[in-house]
Amino acid sequence: MDLTDSNISIPDSNNPTRKEVGLNKDIYDSFDNEPWLHNSSQDITQLKMMKVDRDLLFQIIMIEDISKSKQSQFDELSTRIDPKNQRVDTLRNSKGPKKFDIVTQVDLDNDNDTPTNNNNALGSGSNKKTVYKMTIQSKRSDIFSAITTFPFDTKGCYWGSKIIIKKGTIFNRGVFYLKEENIVKCFGRIQNWMENQELKMHFYLEEKLKRDNETNSSNGSQSTNSTNSRKRKVSQID
């Protein structure tokens, strides 16, 4: 079910099902609540440290693992989609059929106990430190971001899944700062969004990489000269 569908009807507040404590009640209540910042004239990127004052229902448009580079995710997906054509020159466990498993274990400096500087391969699996960025949509079609700050299991979270962001959550510059205690996963999915999901994600990553590089190039020498240690923001704390 698409949350933005204007024909959605839910039991009214006097209906007995609305009185039963449980997930349904939470979904109905949060659906009924005034959507977040709808019709707000403010620039949400300038809104800092707001606290959510009611439970809010959203649907997930996309989940991205932002702990891993897009290039490495793109490569992994490419291998899964077309294992025969996978590139075989770097460390990455094949995700394809066993016949096309590739052992590409080359970490020449492993003996040195020094961290590798290959930022393209941050490990293939997610771990408890992984941060997911969700693009979420309210029933009024307003779009926000949310980031996970706790070990988040993406199992059961599909494109179109519903989540409730609870009262007390911090909202900063258009981003919900999600803690374990203030998010409820309501599962579900939107089937036509899910069709060819891997191919869509593949295309998205490819285009995003292209766009980011065009941006980097157009920034020209500023970006090049800034090198790897350019400070984006420094805070001197007294």
Place this chain on the structure above:
Amino acid sequence: MKVLCVAEKNSIAKSVSQILSGGNIQVSNSPYKYVKNYKFNYDGFSFATGNGSCEVTMTSVAGHLTSTDFNNEFYGWGRCNPFELFDANISHSKNPDQQKIGTNIQTLARNVDYLMIWTDCDREGEYIGWEIFEEAKKGNSRLNNNNLYRAIFSHLERRHIINAARNPERLDQRAVEAVGTRIELDLRTGVSFTRLLTDTMARKVEMNTLSQNNNRRVKKNKEKTVISYGPCQFPTLGFVVDRHERIRNFRKEEFWSIQLIVTDPSQSSTTTFTWDRGHLFDRLSVLTFYEVCLELAGNQAKVCDVKSKPVTKWRPFPLTTVELQKNCARYFKMNAKQSLLAAEKLYQKGFISYPRTETDTFPQSMDLKSLIEKQYKDCNPSAWSTYAQNLLEGLDSANPNNKFRFPRAGSHDDKAHPPIHPVIGIGPNVFFDPNEKKVYEYVVRHFLACCSEDGKGQMTSISLDWNNEVFNANGLVVLERNWLDIYPWMKWENSKTMPRLEMNQDVTITKAEMKNGFTSPPKPMTESELIMLMDANGIGTDATIAEHIEKIKARNYITSDKVSKETYLNPTVLGIALVQGFEAIGLEDSFAKPFQRREMEDDLKKICRGTLTKREVVNDIVNKYKDYYSRTDQNKNKLLQVYDQVKQVGLTA
């Protein structure tokens, strides 16, 4: 009783003869000038006990005794459709040198009671042993499987060789079949595809080379261009091309992270704590973390973990061929061919054990202490003789804990040879060849490192909690270097001193920074990387990896380019065009990827285990290649088009 012993090389025959004879040998020439015949008496063979001393003749071959090829009259280049080669009869022939060696074996075998094979103990050696047996039977029809023996040895140390003579085994017929399969498949697939590719592309490649050379005013190369195919060459090329493609298609990405700086007033020093999450590829998300932490926790963090634990720097595993080649490339910038060649010469001189081995575990029964002893008793003082002596006798007052320890056991055992190790101790002045000197020193140092104590240190880790986000700093104190003292290529040093902080202590943050960086493109392939990739994916063997790399260089598929101190391998236009050409035809997984070869290697292992036969494997793979051939033949134009495209795009685009 008369015994004929045949080794794989003259140097082995000579060394074994000297050991078994105690030095009492008669040497005579053979028809081939590099092979000598050694006659002596020996009474230690188990199969001839009770018959007194045996009259032994020891000789050798010089590698394979026969060449496998097609009959040139019917199947020479241009005389048949290359497709016919998949089913054509194969003949075993000898070149003039092989004929001389064969004649020598036939003559020497004429009156012997036993034949004993002393070829290298690997699959290839088993096959050469079978070639020798076939040749010897031509001179002596009484020779059969009952009076044929095989010596099992891996180095030329006296006791080891005597033990091999006393405890012979039988020739492994399944290993012979496996090598025969590999030879037949390599021949059929290699020759047919080489002719197809050369006939299709050579003219275009030559024209291109000519025009380039004219532009550069370089002398014309009159050698005919051959575009060869080999089932190991192409996957080897594939690794290099894939890396090139990855670099070419690389798109840099920006990432962000947070770090905290804490000042320790007692030591007037600062410590940087890095974010436990590493870096994230989304600026707004990191900014959110940063602003929320700053807003809610200000400049206050709390120590949430303090650990001080002993850490170990493991000594290396015993040395395999691939590890030797990889490390000689890393430490001495020697290519795989050079390091293997030097190691083989050292083996032939009796300085080190057999250098072609996959085994990284020493047998528990092996007397390693006596090998260490040789490093300070048998030779003039060397850079490592004092270390070796201290290791056994515990005399090093600076490192009293660094005493002999039996090496760690790795997980590979080829059941044929132990890990590479020095057999005797020799002084630094024995060497004339600088590569041999480097490789010998490396083998000795690696061996001594294997037999030493692990490095010991103390690692202190402190974690800070800043609004539930964790930041870490680590400090290492090296307590005992142990094996690192003999292995100068490995660095392990003290790091910066850590601040004195206790669990739950509140900490004032001096500075909180949000920093950014960019991903960096991978570097071009180095030879040591390529060796490891080939090894891990079953392309070639420890013995042939170096040859395959050299072959694709010789064919001008890749070039070896020196940049600063590192040498990188880069594909040429032709190399890229071949890989991309087969991709365009739809044969990507069969040619430039390692899948096909790995399947064949698995099949050869099954032949060795007796679960498949040579005929089954040959039929299966030849049928696949017939299909690949037809598809390639139908799509020849695609290969040419891709070549033109790659040429137009250029290597650096």
